[in-house]
Amino acid sequence: MTGQAWKRAAVQYGGLLGVVVVLLLVFGLTSDNFLRRSTMISIANQIPDLTFIAVGMTLVLICGGIDLSVGSQLALASAVLGVLMTDFRWPLWAAVPVSLFSGSLCGLWNGVVSAAFRIPSFIVTLGMLEIARGTTKVLTDSQSLYLGSSVEWFGVPLSGIPVSPAFLLAVGTVLAGQFLLTQTVFGRYCVAIGTSEETVRLSGIRSWPVLVSVFVISGILCGLAGLAQTARLSTVDPNAAVGLELAAIAACVIGGTSLMGGRGSVIGSFFGVLIIAVLQTGLAHLGVSDASKQIITGCVIVAAVFLDALRTRFRSNGA
Amino acid sequence: MQRTGILPAAGVLLLPLLFLPGCRDSSETASVSENPADSSNGRPRVALIMKSLANEFFSTMAAGAEQHQADHADEYELIVNGIKDERDLARQVALVEEMTAAGVDAIVIAPADSKALVPVLRRARQAGVIVVNIDNRLDADVLRQENVRIPFVGPDNRAGARAVGACVAEHLQPGDQVAILEGIRTSDNARQRLLGFQDAMQAAGMEIVDSQSAEWEMSRASTVAASMLSEHPELAALLAANDSMALGALAAVRAAGRSGQILIAGFDNISAVRSAIQEGRILATADQHGDQLAVFGIEAALKILKNPDEIPDDVETPVDLITAETVAP
Missing domain, CATH: 3.40.50.2300 (Response regulator)
Known part of the structure; x- marks a missing residue:
């Protein structure tokens, strides 16, 4: 990268990195064993699920949409995986594509209904939130499925390097998402649609293929998140990821993605995920009460967004 | 634009209905053993009000109760209801009101909250409905304040x-x-x-x-x-x-x-x-024999129905320790 590009990256992500560092220092000073290699490894191995989902959510938000069904889609994809592997005794390599396919179908449905028929994605995905969760319960008969060691390898640290395959894939997804957003025509269209869909249409560009693709991508990433969570827990939980959509939206907004569409960064969302994960782990280290955890988490989310707003204002004034 | 919008919109609204027949654990679907209006043959009607039926523990409990009813079909009718998630107190309170209004003879309830459910259960008692508390014990202080006795049937x-x-x-x-x-x-x-x-x-x-x-x-x-x-x-x-x-x-x-x-x-x-x-x-x-917990509660309710003047004390149900030696496959 050129010096200028570094400078731009520093301005864009410096604040978020600062928040992460401050959190690490605060928890390091207040708890006995926080700043250790094992804690960092444990954080790294917990974030893949939320990371996958936040990448998809970022793209959806940039297009001016929202996807409330991500948590249910995660649960559905892991239920498909679990049922195929336990009831039908499929091997992992055969069950994973079907599980990802179930995610992409949910995404396709969300995309087609909201884009082609101009129904707000808020309501379409709210419907999918219930449909996918209900289907999950039907598939699993509302029972947790124990898969044991067959899926573990994806979620446990590799020998040699301390991170799991799921983490590596999640980081790869973040980079690919950022590339897609900033370096491709598709990414430009996403930003344009989120800024003003009407203008895009008047320019003779069809917006629905882009919107449908974005929801399908989000669905497939939910499938990957389901795989990551199932591997981490070795168990399929029909109640998995209830409320995860809010954590994902929080991560995106902390990372500077606008809920109004047209502005956002996948790498920023990754920082958002990191901030949430460090906060969660740090508060558990301190052993503070549940109520305090919620209050502190809420304050940090607002503070992080506030810092980001300051940065944006500073930059637009300076430029 | 208007015309193309409305039909698909209606389709979207109706589509989830396709899932309903398979959704036996959907929050609001009540499985009524028989038409509730048709209770003229004198069998008492018992409403089982659970927490989240998405939770394996409660779905097993409900299944045990339904099995028991099937085996004793001539003794009572059973209406099973659950709430969507464990914190949906308002819905559970509404369920108690709806069941009371529907004129059931007994309510067997696993309360989502030990305190918040007491007032509505008192109103059910005043309406002449037998109430039995299972799974999660109602708060003794609140019961005393509300001046109502509700027997608890469940494990220690x-x-x-x-x-x-x-x-x-x-x-x-x-x-x-x-x-x-x-x-x-x-x-x-x-x-x-x-x-x-x-x-x-x-x-x-x-x-x-x-x-x-x-x-x-x-x-x-x-x-x-x-x-x-x-x-x-x-x-x-x-x-x-x-x-x-x-x-x-x-x-x-x-x-x-x-x-x-x-x-x-x-x-x-x-x-x-x-x-x-x-x-x-x-x-x-x-x-704690989750599949039998609701059954114990129903049996207690039926007993009270036969002898309404005598509200029994709490009934303790068994809890067994499970280890590698005692685990069932």
Whole structure:
């Protein structure tokens, strides 16, 4: 990268990195064993699920949409995986594509209904939130499925390097998402649609293929998140990821993605995920009460967004 | 634009209906054994009001009750209802009101909250409905304030947790460090199990170095347990107040590369944990015969219906310790 590009990256992500560092220092000073290699490894191995989902959510938000069904889609994809592997005794390599396919179908449905028929994605995905969760319960008969060691390898640290395959894939997804957003025509269209869909249409560009693709991508990433969570827990939980959509939206907004569409960064969302994960782990280290955890988490989310707003204002004034 | 918009919109609204027939655990679907209006043949009608039927523990309980009704079809009718998630208090209160209005003879309820359900249950009692409390015990103080007697039929969670804790302690040395994963603190079960674990650890001379709520949830428990493991490197055992959290703890122990070094115990005896106990990854859990809990409650209600003047005392149902020796496949 050129010096200028570094400078731009520093301005864009410096604040978020600062928040992460401050959190690490605060928890390091207040708890006995926080700043250790094992804690960092444990954080790294917990974030893949939320990371996958936040990448998809970022793209959806940039297009001016929202996807409330991500948590249910995660649960559905892991239920498909679990049922195929336990009831039908499929091997992992055969069950994973079907599980990802179930995610992409949910995404396709969300995309087609909201884009082609101009129904707000808020309501379409709210419907999918219930449909996918209900289907999950039907598939699993509302029972947790124990898969044991067959899926573990994806979620446990590799020998040699301390991170799991799921983490590596999640980081790869973040980079690919950022590339897609900033370096491709598709990414430009996403930003344009989120800024003003009407203008895009008047320019003779069809917006629905882009919107449908974005929801399908989000669905497939939910499938990957389901795989990551199932591997981490070795168990399929029909109640998995209830409320995860809010954590994902929080991560995106902390990372500077606008809920109004047209502005956002996948790498920023990754920082958002990191901030949430460090906060969660740090508060558990301190052993503070549940109520305090919620209050502190809420304050940090607002503070992080506030810092980001300051940065944006500073930059637009300076430029 | 208008014309193309409306039909698909209607389609979207109707589509979820396709899923309903298969959705036996959907929050609002009541499975009525027979048309409630047709109760002229004198069989009493019992409403079973559960917590979330998405939770394996409660769906098993409901299935046990439905089986019991099928075996005793000539003795009573059963209406089973659940709420969408465990915190949906308002819906559960509404269910009690709806069942009272529907004129059922008895309500058997697993309250989502030990206090908030008392007033509406008092109103049900005043309307002449027999009420039996199962699973989660209603708060004694509030019952006294509301001046209503509702018998509790259920297990002694504290004794069950004490037995699980004692089993773990047998495998430890006095002075070893243990940590507890608690349930949601507003629920009585969570408090009783915490007390039971504390009793057992104190009796055996263990040191409880950490005790946090993971809200009954697997993924949450794995995050909290991972932090406990790195904050307290000497930790020897993790006691979880339910089996989902025990599975989360198991995942955290494995991710920390300490499989086999940390003893894990749960509570509830769900099938996923039975496999883990057989494989030796989890040491113990407690079986409170969840499939029979609602049945015990229904039997108590039927007994009161036969003899309405005599409201019995609380009935304690059995809790068994499950380990590798006693686990059923």
